[in-house]
Amino acid sequence: MLSPATTASRKTGAADRIMLLQTFLRIVESGGMSAAAVALGVTQPTVSRRLRQLEDYFGTPLLERSPPPLCLTEEGQECYRYAAxxxxxxEAAFSGKVATPERR
Incomplete structure (x- = not known):
């Protein structure tokens, strides 16, 4: 089971973790870091840094560092399922598309 590494969890705020998960999801769905960078409107080094931060947070690699195609580790598969x-x-909750007690 994927869980935060002790020291990394203290350094990464909730908003940062969401951004890191969004980046990871984009990497997987687009098939690579360069395509994810284009989709996110950031540089490829930024995407790489965010992936490294997420891996540091969990204390384990999420992707195999090998030539294409992209290959997730077991922990990466778990993280992807969660993020997806x-x-x-x-995102729906913050866009007003989710029924809240006031809207029921």
Whole structure:
């Protein structure tokens, strides 16, 4: 089970973790760091740095560092499943598309 590394969890705020998960999701869905950078409107080194920060946070590699195609580690697969479920719900909550108690 994927869980935060002790020291990294203290250094990374909740908003930062969401940004790191968004970047990771984009890497996986676009097939690589360069394509993710274009999709996110940032540089490829920024995407690489964010991936490294997320891996430091969990204390484990999430991607195999090998030639294409992109290959997730077991922990990377777990992180992807979580991010693919959580992030759309989180984004919907902040866009006003989720039923809140006031809207029911």
């Amino acid at each position: 479920t959580f992030l759309p719900q989180w």
